[in-house]
Amino acid sequence: MVERLLQRIDREILAAGGKRSRCRAVVMEHFFRAGHHLTVEELTRNVRTAFPGIGGVTVYRTLKLLARMGYAKELDFGEGTRRYESNLSSHHDHLVCRECGAVIEFQDPRIERLQELVTRRHGFRPAAHRLEIYGCCRDCAAGGGRAGKR
Amino acid sequence: MVERLLQRIDREILAAGGKRSRCRAVVMEHFFRAGHHLTVEELTRNVRTAFPGIGGVTVYRTLKLLARMGYAKELDFGEGTRRYESNLSSHHDHLVCRECGAVIEFQDPRIERLQELVTRRHGFRPAAHRLEIYGCCRDCAAGGGRAGKR
DNA sequence: GTTACTATGAAAGTGAATTTCATGATCAGG
DNA sequence: CCTGATCATGAAATTCACTTTCATAGTAAC
Ligand SMILES: [Mn+2]
Ligand SMILES: [Mn+2]
Ligand SMILES: [Zn+2]
Ligand SMILES: [Zn+2]
Numbered sequence: 417m418v419e420r421l422l423q424r425i426d427r428e429i430l431a432a433g434g435k436r437s438r439c440r441a442v443v444m445e446h447f448f449r450a451g452h453h454l455t456v457e458e459l460t461r462n463v464r465t466a467f468p469g470i471g472g473v474t475v476y477r478t479l480k481l482l483a484r485m486g487y488a489k490e491l492d493f494g495e496g497t498r499r500y501e502s503n504l505s506s507h508h509d510h511l512v513c514r515e516c517g518a519v520i521e522f523q524d525p526r527i528e529r530l531q532e533l534v535t536r537r538h539g540f541r542p543a544a545h546r547l548e549i550y551g552c553c554r555d556c557a558a559g560g561g562r563a564g565k566r
Numbered sequence: 567m568v569e570r571l572l573q574r575i576d577r578e579i580l581a582a583g584g585k586r587s588r589c590r591a592v593v594m595e596h597f598f599r600a601g602h603h604l605t606v607e608e609l610t611r612n613v614r615t616a617f618p619g620i621g622g623v624t625v626y627r628t629l630k631l632l633a634r635m636g637y638a639k640e641l642d643f644g645e646g647t648r649r650y651e652s653n654l655s656s657h658h659d660h661l662v663c664r665e666c667g668a669v670i671e672f673q674d675p676r677i678e679r680l681q682e683l684v685t686r687r688h689g690f691r692p693a694a695h696r697l698e699i700y701g702c703c704r705d706c707a708a709g710g711g712r713a714g715k716r
Numbered sequence: 717g718t719t720a721c722t723a724t725g726a727a728a729g730t731g732a733a734t735t736t737c738a739t740g741a742t743c744a745g746g
Numbered sequence: 747c748c749t750g751a752t753c754a755t756g757a758a759a760t761t762c763a764c765t766t767t768c769a770t771a772g773t774a775a776c
Contacts, residue, residue, distance in 0.1 A: 434754085439754075439755070471757075473734085474754080511688060513690075530674060546696065549695040552691040580774095647764095
């Protein structure tokens, strides 16, 4: 599954004048296999367990590249460091727990529709949007859940 | 109007063990009189026309203080630099034009309500949220409107 | 006024992200 | 295979917004 995806991306990079590289392949593989909402540092740590020599700069560059190509999405939960997620799943927004850092994804067509109406009312042509709700997740509200799932 | 507000804030600062200061007063006055969605640098430029000696650090500190006290709100439109707005008007979200930087405020109780429902469904206790829609404003879509109103 | 604070701003520090540059890897063409 | 040409890599340097430090100036309680 991920194999096919990586081949496709490699072909696309090649067509654009780039070259294959083992480092980048390893980074991409870990990125698409990992859970969502990773920081560059978290992903770098993961990758290094399998490929210790990897430079952090390469992880930065690979994620930027994937974002430019449309395969990754940059997220900003106001922590001061960016997070990335695969852009292959369908659009969704996020509930972010400020206690444990858990991130819950949700998708609500009614909200999306109302956003459409708002932009239309203002003659605004929307290209992207971000909706994040910050607060306290169920586990933390119940008293100290430390799931920490991103 | 702003006079009364500044007096109230000064009293609050005094009650918390702070002291009055001419610099801070000038910064606050310009902040509340200025249009919304200013960066620290923009506000500093404004203040300096009336008070050339002011240090940028003081503007940073004053805005942070106002945010802590609940009179200002920090915004992040993904530009890499924070913006601030007065927190005295009622809650609203933003349409942000990526061409000219114009910011349109909107408020939609139906969207707010649906957000409530989403959090409830996940047992999530919301504390804050951010909804920004990025795209192209009416003027820019019509071909080169350069309003640039923040 | 004296005293004990707080506020200020220049300079230094911080930290994420980007750029630079010398070196290594990849590939097309002979 | 070679051989260039070009791209990828990563350590180090740089950038940039923002924060902290610290000596000095301002403020207010006594
Ligand atoms: Mn997500
Ligand atoms: Mn606003
Ligand atoms: Zn939690
Ligand atoms: Zn515009």
